[in-house]
Amino acid sequence: xxxxxxxxxxxxxxxxxxxxxxxxxxxxxxxxxxxxxxxxxxxxxxxxxxxxxxxxxxxxxxxxx
Numbered sequence: 001x002x003x004x005x006x007x008x009x010x011x012x013x014x015x016x017x018x019x020x021x022x023x024x025x026x027x028x029x030x031x032x033x034x035x036x037x038x039x040x041x042x043x044x045x046x047x048x049x050x051x052x053x054x055x056x057x058x059x060x061x062x063x064x065x
Contacts, residue, residue, distance in 0.1 A: 004045040014056055021046075029057065 005013070007021045010030075014021075022044075025033045030050040036043055 003048045005048060005051065007044050007046070010046050010051060013051060014054075016056075024057070029054075 007018050007025075011018045011021045024030060025044055025046070030046045032050050033044055033046045036045055
């Protein structure tokens with residue numbers, strides 16, 4: 001099984017807020033992030049491989065498609 005990180009761990013790695021990491025997941029910047037469900041709630045796991053060579057997006061408005 002591949003090594004994974006939590007949102008909190010990724011936030012610490014990139015020195016960002018947890019909500020920023022959540023938005024990155026929603027934007028599919030971590031393509032292999034997986035939502036896990038447990039009896040006490042849901043949580044995301046992000047493969048370490050998704051964070052290697054990851055370039056932090058530049059701040060600014062989202063591009064319109």
